[in-house]
Amino acid sequence: MAESPIYLDCHSTTPVDRRVVDAMLPFFTEYFGNPSSLHAYGWQADAAVKKSRATIANAINAQAEEIVFTSGATEANNLAIKGVAEAYFSHGKHIITAKTEHSAVLDPCRYLESLGFDVTYLPVNPDGLVDLSLLKNSIRPETILISVMAANNEIGVLQPLKEIGTLCQEHDILFHTDAAQAIGKVPLDVQAQHIHLMSLTAHKVYGPKGIGALYVRRRQPRVNLAAQLHGGGHERGMRSGTLYPPQIVGFAKAIELSTADMVGESERLIGLRSQLLSHLNQLPDIYLNGHLHQRLPGNLNVSFSGVDGQRLLLELQPIVALSSGSACSSMSTAPSHVLKALGRSDQLAYASLRFGLGRFTTEQHIEQVGSAVVKTINTLRTL
Structure with missing residues (x-):
């Protein structure tokens, strides 16, 4: 049987950590009650949900009652906006x-435009960072x-959340951030960063798919939201639907594990990223996309001139599993809107690779992938 390719697509999704699976399993068969039920089975499930809610809240310096569970970050973004x-x-x-936001933010904004709302789509600097003076003038x-993501899903750029939050506070404007890629990887603090709404998901940090959350501030100010799902009044009336304890417990366990080892894991990933970049720097005419340092520890996004992007991915498939951009738009034939916003040409945008390093990435993996990419690029350029 052929050996599986090395997985370097952790911005798309991550494997569920075995410790997360172990935490989830009892809630499928033993503690299977509906958290809303008024009997022992329901109370057991409800207790687990409350504990999980507190764990997730603590990770972002929020209160447990400010966490609203959703099906993922896409729903959380839609509910917020x-x-x-x-x-x-x-x-x-x-x-x-x-302009560099995920489609789960851009599409709801476009929908609101159809209803008569006016949306300003800010350009970004060539390094992917929002221009704060332009934001203020808008x-x-x-x-x-104002909705600006914490960490970009393609180029990994970390936006200055505290500065944006302070600006919102000064002008009495609500601040929402999509932190799907940031949670468990970089420090987040909704109080210090003056954030009113924050979207989260589990499957980017070795938790299960299909579960996410929206932080909704309750004090100074209390944020009001119009529910987008009705029927039962769950989650303080903001998101109706029976809660799913196995997923919620898994979400909390994934957050707990990621935040506990955040510093050490960040240092390890930055080292591996530098190792990979040193391989790629052997090639002429390559372009790093996004700020070199103000980015997620495990992210590297590079464009290569003189090669066909689709051919490059096909040649690398047996060796490494990665992508050229967002997995949510992988079937699109258009060049990445994020890379176009950085000023990249169509050719460079198509001929880009997004490396997503993660918990199970090793030095040996990086050596194999780095050598394979350099060899493949050189071969394609000679054709």
């Missing part, structure tokens, strides 16, 4: 976001929400 728009439209209909009296 549409929920604020519906609840606050009497205060204004202007929203600010960035604020209007009718601005109700």
Whole structure:
């Protein structure tokens, strides 16, 4: 049987950690109750949900009751953006976001435009960072929400959340951040960073797919949201639907493990990333996408001139599993909107690789992948 390719697509998803699986298993068969039920089975499940809610909240310096469980970050983003728009439209209909956001933010914003809202899509600097002065100048009296992601899913760039949050606080504007890629990898603090809404997911940090959360601030100020799912009034009326304890417990365990070893793991991944980049730097005419240092520890996104991007991925498939951009838009034939926002040409945007290093990536993996990429690029350039 052929050996599986090395997995370097951790921004797409991650394998569930065995310790997470072990934490989840009893809640499928032993503690299987509905958390809303008023009997022993329900109480057991409810206790596990409450403990998990507190674990996730602690990881971002929030209160347990401020965590609203969703099916993932996409739903959390939709609830945040549409929920604020519906609840606050009497205060204004202007929203600010960035051109490099995930489609789970951009698409809800485009939907709101069809309903009469005005959305400003900020360009970014060539390193992928939002220009704070441009952001400030884009604020209007009718601005109700600014949504800027914590860490980009393609180029790994970390946006200056505290500075953006302070700006929102000064202008009495709600601040939402999509932290799906950031949670468990870089420190997050909703109080210190003045964040009002934060979207999270489990499957980017070795937890199960199909579970996420939205942090919704309750004090100073209390954020109001219009529910997008109705029926039962679960999650303080913001998101109806029976809670799924196995996923919630797995989510919390994944967050607990990731935050406990965040510093050590970050240092290890930065070392591996540097090792990979040193291999790629043997090649002429390559372009690093995004800020070199202000990025996720396990992210490297590079464009290669003079090669066909699709051919490059096909040649590398037997050796390494990676992508050229967001997995959510992998079937699209258009060049990455993130790389285009950085000013990359169509050719460079197509001929880009996103390396997502993770918990199970080793030095040996990096040596194999680095050598394979260099060899493949050189071969394709001679054809």
